[in-house]
Amino acid sequence: MQFHFDGFRPGDPHVLPARADRQADRSSVDVLIVGCGPAGLTLAAQLAAFSDIRTRIIDRKSGPLEIGQADGIACRSMEMFEAFGFAEKVAKEAYWVNETAFWRPDADGRGLVRSDRIQDVEDGLSEMPHTILSQARVHDFYLETMRNSPRRLAPDYCLELAELRRTDDPDYPVAATLTGPDGTSETVAARYVVGCDGARSTVRDLLGYRLEGESARQLWGVMDVLAVTDFPDIRLKCAIQSLDKGSLLIIPREGGAMIRLYVELDELRGDERAADRNVTPDMLIDRVRSILSPYSLEVRQVAWCSAYEIGQRVCDSFDDLGTEGRQGRTPRIFIAGDACHTHSPKAGQGMNVSMADTFNLGWKLASVLRGQATPDLLHTYSDERRSKAVELIEFDRDMAKLFSSKDKTGEDAERFQQFFQKHLRYTAGVETRYDPSIITRGPEHQDLAKGLTIGMRFHSAPVIRLADARRLELGHVLKADGRWRLIAFAAAGDMGRPGGDVAKLCEYLEGDSDSPIRRHTPAGHDIDSVVDLRAVFQAGHRDMAVEDMPRLLKPAKGRFGLTDYEKVFCPDLKTGPDIFELRRIDRRRGALVIVRPDQFVAGILPLTDFGSLADFFRGFLLPSTA
Numbered sequence: 001m002q003f004h005f006d007g008f009r010p011g012d013p014h015v016l017p018a019r020a021d022r023q024a025d026r027s028s029v030d031v032l033i034v035g036c037g038p039a040g041l042t043l044a045a046q047l048a049a050f051s052d053i054r055t056r057i058i059d060r061k062s063g064p065l066e067i068g069q070a071d072g073i074a075c076r077s078m079e080m081f082e083a084f085g086f087a088e089k090v091a092k093e094a095y096w097v098n099e100t101a102f103w104r105p106d107a108d109g110r111g112l113v114r115s116d117r118i119q120d121v122e123d124g125l126s127e128m129p130h131t132i133l134s135q136a137r138v139h140d141f142y143l144e145t146m147r148n149s150p151r152r153l154a155p156d157y158c159l160e161l162a163e164l165r166r167t168d169d170p171d172y173p174v175a176a177t178l179t180g181p182d183g184t185s186e187t188v189a190a191r192y193v194v195g196c197d198g199a200r201s202t203v204r205d206l207l208g209y210r211l212e213g214e215s216a217r218q219l220w221g222v223m224d225v226l227a228v229t230d231f232p233d234i235r236l237k238c239a240i241q242s243l244d245k246g247s248l249l250i251i252p253r254e255g256g257a258m259i260r261l262y263v264e265l266d267e268l269r270g271d272e273r274a275a276d277r278n279v280t281p282d283m284l285i286d287r288v289r290s291i292l293s294p295y296s297l298e299v300r301q302v303a304w305c306s307a308y309e310i311g312q313r314v315c316d317s318f319d320d321l322g323t324e325g326r327q328g329r330t331p332r333i334f335i336a337g338d339a340c341h342t343h344s345p346k347a348g349q350g351m352n353v354s355m356a357d358t359f360n361l362g363w364k365l366a367s368v369l370r371g372q373a374t375p376d377l378l379h380t381y382s383d384e385r386r387s388k389a390v391e392l393i394e395f396d397r398d399m400a401k402l403f404s405s406k407d408k409t410g411e412d413a414e415r416f417q418q419f420f421q422k423h424l425r426y427t428a429g430v431e432t433r434y435d436p437s438i439i440t441r442g443p444e445h446q447d448l449a450k451g452l453t454i455g456m457r458f459h460s461a462p463v464i465r466l467a468d469a470r471r472l473e474l475g476h477v478l479k480a481d482g483r484w485r486l487i488a489f490a491a492a493g494d495m496g497r498p499g500g501d502v503a504k505l506c507e508y509l510e511g512d513s514d515s516p517i518r519r520h521t522p523a524g525h526d527i528d529s530v531v532d533l534r535a536v537f538q539a540g541h542r543d544m545a546v547e548d549m550p551r552l553l554k555p556a557k558g559r560f561g562l563t564d565y566e567k568v569f570c571p572d573l574k575t576g577p578d579i580f581e582l583r584r585i586d587r588r589r590g591a592l593v594i595v596r597p598d599q600f601v602a603g604i605l606p607l608t609d610f611g612s613l614a615d616f617f618r619g620f621l622l623p624s625t626a
Helices: 038-048 075-084 087-093 135-147 202-207 281-292 350-369 375-403 411-422 501-511 516-520 610-618
Strands: 028-034 055-059 099-105 112-119 160-166 174-179 185-195 212-229 237-241 247-252 258-267 297-314 333-335 462-465 471-473 484-489 531-536 568-570 591-595 601-605
Touching (some): 028 038, 028 350, 038 055, 038 075, 099 411, 160 202, 185 202, 185 350, 212 281, 237 411, 247 281, 281 297, 297 375, 350 375, 484 501, 501 516, 601 610
Parallel strands (some): 028 055, 028 185, 099 237, 185 333, 484 531, 531 568
Antiparallel strands (some): 099 112, 174 185, 212 297, 237 247, 247 258, 462 471, 484 591, 591 601
8 A cells, every 4th residue: 555655644544534515505516426325426426536426325224234235246346445445354254255155955956065165266366365244344444434534425324216307407407306314305406316226226217218028026035143063064065955844055154153045935926026025034034944854054144034936127228318318418316236237146156246337337437427438438437338238137147047946956956956066157257358449459468367367357467566675466466446457568578677678668658649648638637647667576575676767667656756666576586486477478578468447357468569558548549637
């Protein structure tokens, strides 16, 4: 973590200096967020990183979430939490999913037998674990991030969205009417509105959109319990398929004692809904006991209980432009998370995909609002995230069908286990791949860095920071601050001195009027405030010289012009692995990797292809006017 560039300030460096105008009139805002679920809070935390963006977030509830709903946190979400600065807190408090056990009926059908026990996260998939933690605690960490921001952002509770309309005001083209519990109302003028208000989204309804799809008509119960049992795998994630009593998913919870139980119940009939069954904790406990038999279960406390029906639904569009006639128009209203896609919770993707939606949207809104990017950038949100939601729904439909199969002893049980194992990368959240667009290049230079797939998240690896010999994960420098990253992987023999490709790249970026740094960085701002260059050399850190590094890799920053020494890295040649080998970087030619603000690889270029680099950023970033 870097601080003090604008002068020494005592106290917690996470608490940023407050803006004097943070309590200014809130009847007009840049972004109005409706809903304080994981999607809304991710977006609010991202926008809070920009002190010049006025954000307001509202929720109909009376206060923060206290009892968790979603609990599974994918490896990819943990990587995102690192960008926000609280991954370590989550990891310290959460249950880590290390292995998954599968149980099915024994040969005579009178008991259960463990059919397999597998590693949950494959080696090298991510530096982050798959964890389980209450959604309420995740909310707490986001709320803390928002409180520590310059605008001291906090939700306005007990407010509902009543009306939403487009206006003729070019500065604030959306008007939102909010109502309070006492019948009072206010109108907020907004540049953009984002509906993160769940499966019963008011924003979606006001747009006239519907969630399209079908329900599987299968009823499930879920509860968090403190219990005593002789079931041996109670502290492992378990998928249990009984002979004729249904299926059970056990998810150990944080704290060492609580478990979550997903319990298969009966199919719904006709127009029946989950609420019509009046599912009680006692009903669920009885079903769990029958599934686990001959093992016993004594529930001492039920912390939370609910029932739901499996349904996979998605909206046709995730913004207010719909699917036709989008060219030349700017979206102003967006929906995210459960407001635009719903699915069953057993794959653990609901909260994760919702947060990924708004992590995708947040930096794009910030770039447009700050005058850095063209409004066309906003079209990529619906394009990218809807295609991912459709993939998720197809995956969820197949998984739910296999999990609820009535053939518990035959081929379906085996297929379920194989399906589960095959898709562990998907449930870890690392398989998302965005198609080529104005912010994602094609694969023509993928061979320069085969282990950093264009369109997929930047896969971190350990490195040694040159200036202080600290071992760290390279991906952890990719903070949620809206900046683009250029990571220059040097060719063999390049030590950063004049005449090498890295030095030539630095000369171009710093001095050429066509370079994305010169073209898009406002005057008076730090040179890395829009596009941030980092370099990774092949030599060991003790063989490199800090004094030989180009000036752009030791830039002067802040009001005192202090030197930033944290731009240059080397492989870990002592304990390994070597990042060049691990990520299959072409050692002879090197590579320039372009990384988006949401940590996805936008493109790969030769280190000397300055023209393509300039053309890429010119396609969506605006030239600086200051």
